[in-house]
Each structure stands twice: as structure tokens, then as C-alpha cells.
Amino acid sequence: MLNYDLVVVGGGPAGMAAALKAKECGVKDIVILERAETLGGILEQCIHSGFGLTYFKEELSGPEYAARFIDLVEKTDIAVKCDTMVLDIDENNLVTAVNKKDGLLKIQAKAIVLAMGCRERPRGALEISGTRASGIMTAGTAQKYVNLDGYMPGKKVVILGSGDIGLIMARRMTLEGAEVKVVCELMPFSGGLTRNIVQCLNDYNIPLRLSTTVVETHGKDRLEGVTIAQVDEHLQPIESTKEYIECDTLMLSVGLIPENELTKNVGIAIDRVTNGASVDEMRQTDHPGVFACGNVLHVHDLVDFVTMEAQLAGEGAADYILNGAKETVYVPTTTGNGVRYIVPQRVNIKNPNDVKLYFRVGRIFKNAKVVLEIDGNVISSKKKIKLAPGEMEDVVIPASVLAGMTENSTITVRVEE
Amino acid sequence: MKRDLICVACPRGCMITVEYEGTEVYSVTGNTCKRGEEYARTEIVNPTRNIASTVKVNGGVHPVVPVKTSAPIPKTMIFDCMREINAVTVDAPVKLGQVIIPDVLGTGVNIVATNND
Ligand SMILES: Cc1cc2nc3c(=O)[nH]c(=O)nc-3n(C[C@H](O)[C@H](O)[C@H](O)COP(=O)(O)OP(=O)(O)OC[C@H]3O[C@@H](n4cnc5c(N)ncnc54)[C@H](O)[C@@H]3O)c2cc1C
Ligand code: SF4
Secondary structure (H helix, E strand, C coil), rough: CCEEEEEECCCCHHHHHHHHHHHHHHCCEEEEECCCCCCCCHHCCCEEEEEEEEEECCCCCHHHHHHHHHHHHHHCCCCEECEEEEECCCCCCEEEEECCCCEEEEEEEEEEEEECCCECCCHHHHHCEECEEECEEEEEEEEEHHHHHCCCCEEEEEEEEECHHHHHHHHHHHHHCEEEEEEEECCCCCCCCHHHHHCCCCCCEEEEEEEEEEEEEECCCCCEEEEEEEEECCCCCCCHHCEEEEECCCEEEEEEEEEEHHHHHHCCCCCCCCCCECCCCCCCCCCCCCEEEEHHHHCCCCHHHHHHHHHHHHHHHHHHHHHHCCCCCEEEEECCCCCEECCCCECCCCCCCCCEEEEEEEEEEEEEEEEEEEEEEEEEEEEEECCCCCEEEEHHHHHHHCCEEEEEEEEEEEECC | EEEEEEECCCCCCCCCEEECCCCEEEEEEEECCHHHHHHHHHHHHCCEEEEEEEEEEEECCCCCCEEECCCCEEEEHHHHHHHHHHHCCEEEECCCCCCEEEEEHCCCCEECCCCCC
């Protein structure tokens, strides 16, 4: 058995930032366990630029953003085991992993950071009838084919779902000479960033059809076309709007799911809305010494926020390793009007610092206010021209307010129209 | 003339209104920062974009290496630029930042590698 102070599961931007922060805080023995051949996570296939504007104040591509952290990790004595898949963690923070070189590994950790990222919802999660022809794949899989393997998966493309990866792939396929016929979005609004609609669709005259879905796929061996239809307010397809579109490829960009098998197996409480662990402001789960950050905790649209969140988790883990468990008085964060979820789910009022709450709204709001209420008093009220489900928002609880709270206090974030 | 634009210079995506005549810009409103004003002006006068793609590699870990334009190029040249990118093959090892095509199409912009391979 091996012993480490800190085991980080996953070597994407979240895992790397957490490990680096813990190192900076004075933790000695740290190991990052990564399933892929290299560090970097999903960023390795995100070759477009748009990463790092918040964190580095410059616009980088995914691999460039990852490379900055890989360089930093290589400059430290943080151990890295790639090609290593974590199979299990138990309630005593014993980590079981496997790789070709060492075989089965048992690692006893003082603390663990979960940073496994997320994966795309597969076709099975959707109700589309039709044959199992080839040419149907998630947008992320297509992104891997084109950007890592140098292989074009098709020539005439329909994209279902307007999440960022779908939008980015619409442009990428167009640049490589494919014809992207349409992007269909079930909801009346796009799930992607506005800038991606502008620079990925509008720039190339690719139509975006809202309140529209794919109801059927056609073709025996290879996809030959799809039937699309508009949906009513109950999201049910409207028969009279059915339309056939010829295509050889259907890409699905219908949402990401945090990869939480390990988390669930050990019995860590999961938030039903985020599908990630329920955590406190340092990203500690309800299992002492187990922290979670990045896309495994909640799906982020910008990697910059993943990095910042992971630094909190790294700091929390370091504090736990070096100083032991903290005195805690937890107050839950409550979602008010219009707010779908808040991370963290609870705040330790003994924390001496400002605490930032990240949240997402459930629908589009225009000219609304984001209100933070504590014990029924309005602490802040910020005007927003636009709030959209695709864009994460935040509010801060000032340390001075936190200091005045008790165990019976309430924290609510709501949208006022 | 008046045109509403969405600034793509950062993920905030501000809505910007530009008043202009031909290529003369009278006013820019709605932007949160200076980059937004710059974006709006170039968008009216000579819209430019960055592009990212991949280039074939001989003997590398992956069959392709990602590349990007070192600075934005005119929007009208995007597909010509893609043809140039798809015409080259490089030999491994490739270093992040390495210039793959200097001065593409006489724009003064380089195509550079964005990863090691
Ligand atoms: C397909 C896809 C495409 C994306 N494209 C974009 C984009 O174009 N633009 C954008 O801004 N954001 C994109 N994102 C979001 C992007 O993932 C995040 O911004 C960021 O990369 C999340 O960082 P992370 O470290 O939390 O997760 P990841 O980068 O996903 O890293 C998680 C790492 O954990 C490893 N791992 C998982 N389980 C185990 C295990 N059991 N044992 C060992 N290792 C494990 C994985 O191999 C992976 O390397 C995309 C996400 C996906 C899923
Ligand atoms: S105006 Fe400034 S803040 Fe607004 S989107 Fe453009 S660059 Fe971002």
C-alpha cells in the first residue's frame, strides 16, 4: 500500500489546479491519478480559443491553457500517474486504482480531491426513434475525431442541442468543408454562450431553430437523413411541422453529466439538480477530507471558473491535511425565485473570508435584479440586463455579514423581475 | 446607420449599438470595456476573426497538431486560410508556439502550433 497526504482523482484543469494550490499551501506528498495518457483533461481536444480570459487575461486555446498548468505541475514534486484509472474510494479515504505498470494500486490518503470532470449525455438519454445507423454521435466524440485523430466524421451535418460544444463543432465542421444544415434546440433558448452563437453560427449563416427537435433518424447502415419538428409548450413534437433533412451525421450536444460513479459508490450526498456532490464553501463533501471541484461538481461553461473553484478545494484539502477538521456551523443556501441551483449548497459561518455563491437561473430574464437575502434582509441587489441558463452567475456574502450569522440563519438568492 | 452587435471579444457578450455611415463610426454604446469599442469599430470597417484548426504531423503522438492564427485575419479570408492550413504537413517534434506557416496569405499573421506533438 502507498501513502499520500493528498490524492487527486483526474488530471484535467480542476485536478491540476487543486494539486498545485495544495502544494503551495504546504502539503508534502501529492499524487494526481489520470485515466488518459496525458494531463489536460478534455481541454486537449478544445482547440478553439476562448479560454483563460478571466484567469490569464489573455485568450488561449484549450491545449495552451492546459499546457500552462502541466508546466507548473512538472516544476513541482507532485507525483503524476497517467494511464491510471481510479476504481474505488472508500469511507476511510483508501483509493483503489489500476494501471498497466503497477497493476492494482492501493493508496491511503489523508484527503482526496475528486476532479473527474463530466461526460456527454449519450443518445440513449433521448427519445428519438429510428434505426441504429452509423453517423450518430455526441458532439464531444466528433470533436475528438476531428481535433485529436484528424478524421472527419461526415459531410452533411445536423446538430441537436445548442450547448457550447455543439456550437463550436458547427463552426469546426464548416471550416473543414462540411455543410452544417441546421442546429435544433428543444428549448425556446440556447444553452450555449451568446458569443458562440454569434461567432459559430451567425458568422457562417448556420440556422439555429429553437423549440425544435429531431424526432426520427433514417438510414440502414449509414445515416441518410433525419426528421425534425417544432415542439409545443409541453415540448411535444407538432405533427404538422415535420420536415425531412438529408444528412450523413447527427451530432448530439444535449448536456453534460458529472461523472460521479466513485462519489456515489462511497455514499457521498449528491445534489439532485447539479448531479454533483453537495459541498460547503471550500468544496468539501459530507465525507470529511473528500473535496470535489470542476465539472464533476457542477457543469461549468468556462474553464477559468473551474480553475478558481479547484484552488478553493486545494486550499480546503490542505487545511484539512495540515490542521485537521474545522469547527463548523453550517447554513444551507436556498434557491429563491428563478434560481435553479447554488454551489456551495452550505456555508460554514465560521469561515473568516468572503464567500462567493455560484448559481444558474432556470430561464431567460431581461432587466432583472439578482438579490441576496440573509435572514430576510437584502444584502445586495444587482441589476442585470440579461440572465440566461447558459451563463453562470455569482454573488458574494461579505465576511462581515457571515460573522453576524447564527446556526438558524437563512441564505437565499433570488431573481426579481 | 445603426447596427446592434454582440461583442465576441470576451464571454460576457455585451450588446453594442454602433452608429455609422459607410466606414465612418460616429458612436459606440453598450460596451462594458474598451475592447468592446475596438471590436465594434473593426466589425464595421473590416471584420476580423481568429481561427483554429489542425495540421497533419508525420511521426508524432497524434496524427494532427492544433494550430491557430497568431492574430485575427479578415473574415473574408477564412476559407482561403483553411486551404493553406490543410495543404501543409509538418514533421514531429512540434513545439507549442512553433510557426507552422509564416505570413499566411500575406496578412502578416502566422499560423502557430498550440500544443506539443
Ligand atoms: C466533450 C466535452 C467538450 C468540451 N468542450 C468545451 C469547449 O469547447 N469549451 C469550453 O469552454 N468548455 C468545454 N468543455 C467544458 C470543459 O470540460 C471544462 O471547462 C473543463 O475542462 C473542466 O475541467 P475538469 O478538470 O473539471 O474536467 P475534465 O477536463 O473533463 O478532466 C477530468 C479528468 O478526469 C479524468 N478521470 C475521470 N474519471 C477518472 C477516473 N475514474 N480515474 C482517473 N481519471 C479519471 C478524465 O480522464 C479527465 O482527464 C467541454 C466538456 C466536454 C465533456
Ligand atoms: S465589451 Fe468588453 S466586457 Fe463586453 S463582451 Fe466586449 S470585451 Fe467583454
